[in-house]
Amino acid sequence: MRLKNFTAPDMPTALAQVREVLGADAVIVSQEKNAAGQIELTAAVEDADEISFNRDERVEVKPARWKYDDGRLRESLDYHGVLDIVKERILAGCRKMSVEANIRDDKELLTHCFAQMFHFQDILDCRQPVKLFMGVPGSGKSTAIAKTATQAKIQKLSACIISTDNVRAGANSQLQAFADILGTDFRFVKTPRGLYDAVEEARRKYSLVLIDTPGINPFLADEVEKVSILTEAVRADMILTMDAGKNTFEAVEIADVFAEIGARFLLPTRLDLTRRIGALLSVAACCEFGFCAASVSSSIAKGLSSVDGEALAKLVLA
Ligand SMILES: Nc1nc2c(ncn2[C@@H]2O[C@H](COP(=O)(O)OP(=O)(O)OP(=O)(O)O)[C@@H](O)[C@H]2O)c(=O)[nH]1
Ligand SMILES: [Mg+2]
The missing domain is CATH 3.40.50.300 (P-loop containing nucleotide triphosphate hydrolases)
Structure with missing residues (x-):
């Protein structure tokens, strides 16, 4: 919460100052007339990211985005001795596919990833005899x-x-x-x-x-x-x-x-x-x-x- 004091010759002028500085959501916390006859106001406004402790307020719970855990696959690729640069390419491909196609099975992910990364041809393919x-x-x-x-x-x-x-x-x-x-x-x-x-x-x-x-x-x-x-x-x-x-x-x-x-x-x-x-x-x-x-x-x-x-x-x- 932000608090601010304002002094003005009359109430309408004081309120106009409050709105200008703190915006339309500001609330008047205290007000009094000083010895010179001026209006002294203290106004407050809540910060946007302030945490509310109001029990009645409903919190919107958004579903967590699926995040693929590549730990097992990383371990397998390390075991096989895949070059780091190639390993990271494979893992990035699997992570992307997991989120985009909602696939969680390592074998299915790897199968799709390899199909995209590599070219496969039958040895008996006679297009080039x-x-x-x-x-x-x-x-x-x-x-x-x-x-x-x-x-x-x-x-x-x-x-x-x-x-x-x-x-x-x-x-x-x-x-x-x-x-x-x-x-x-x-x-x-x-x-x-x-x-x-x-x-x-x-x-x-x-x-x-x-x-x-x-x-x-x-x-x-x-x-x-x-x-x-x-x-x-x-x-x-x-x-x-x-x-x-x-x-x-x-x-x-x-x-x-x-x-x-x-x-x-x-x-x-x-x-x-x-x-x-x-x-x-x-x-x-x-x-x-x-x-x-x-x-x-x-x-x-x-x-x-x-x-x-x-x-x-x-x-x-x-
Ligand atoms: N276990 C196993 N042995 C294989 C396989 N492929 C080839 N070999 C063996 O490897 C040895 C060499 O195979 P070759 O086909 O003669 O190799 P190459 O490349 O023609 O050899 P060079 O003509 O001398 O350069 C042979 O004893 C084959 O039986 C395989 O997939 N598995
Ligand atoms: Mg030979």
């Missing part, structure tokens, strides 16, 4: 190709395998053996020009053309060059195969090099031997990779698993 697989040595390129060819066979899609791997001894005989079992055509080419010609020919005959490349060390420029001249020779969905259990920082650095030479999709391998998928989420978010499939077994017959927002959410919360 040429698929080129790249990665570090032993990352599962040839196995993923054999699995894709197997899946294509089941779907009655004709496929052809082209190998450019002249690095690892026995690499081609291994793929040739797979191709023979599946009744799939197998070619080996040594040069970018040879690859271009083989792909042009294969595109006319097959629904899918799967290209294997030599495993390279992404931190050695000479080795990167070996694959980059191949990626420049053909148009293809460029797929990076990567051991899902890699250290997150290492994985992002490696993926960054492959992204520079054209990789746009991530195909995680050895998911059966992995508990933490922070590296995959971080790579996909930082390098803007889509997911096209995942390898969850060394067995060719078991094929590849499809990946979507729900599958990733399940892995995070498992």
Whole structure:
């Protein structure tokens, strides 16, 4: 409450002063005439944010706004070793969706969030029939190709395998053996020009053309060059195969090099031997990779698993 004294020659003038200074809500607390015959008034007005103790007054209770508690999800993402910057992006997405769509279930939130954050495509999507697989040595390129060819066979899609791997001894005989079992055509080419010609020919005959490349060390420029001249020779969905259990920082650095030479999709391998998928989420978010499939077994017959927002959410919360 604010109190103020006023002095005026008569009552109407005093009241006009009160209204002008304290407003129309002011009340007169005391009034008297002084020795000079003037009116002395004390007036008061309540402050707007003053707390009222009036028991009769009704307090309007507004419903509290739903606030999503991201504690459990934060813990899960920490366990998986997701990069901080990616973790905060995921959590912000989940908080926003929780408030906007009134969703409280972590799995549902993550599923929607991943569906918005990442791009998912079927490995057998024939809009781009040429698929080129790249990665570090032993990352599962040839196995993923054999699995894709197997899946294509089941779907009655004709496929052809082209190998450019002249690095690892026995690499081609291994793929040739797979191709023979599946009744799939197998070619080996040594040069970018040879690859271009083989792909042009294969595109006319097959629904899918799967290209294997030599495993390279992404931190050695000479080795990167070996694959980059191949990626420049053909148009293809460029797929990076990567051991899902890699250290997150290492994985992002490696993926960054492959992204520079054209990789746009991530195909995680050895998911059966992995508990933490922070590296995959971080790579996909930082390098803007889509997911096209995942390898969850060394067995060719078991094929590849499809990946979507729900599958990733399940892995995070498992
Ligand atoms: N458990 C498990 N093993 C896998 C998986 N994918 C591949 N492997 C195994 O990993 C090893 C390497 O796989 P490859 O397909 O030969 O790898 P690569 O990238 O072609 O290797 P290089 O041609 O030498 O560069 C093999 O022993 C595969 O059986 C998987 O999803 N799970
Ligand atoms: Mg290989």
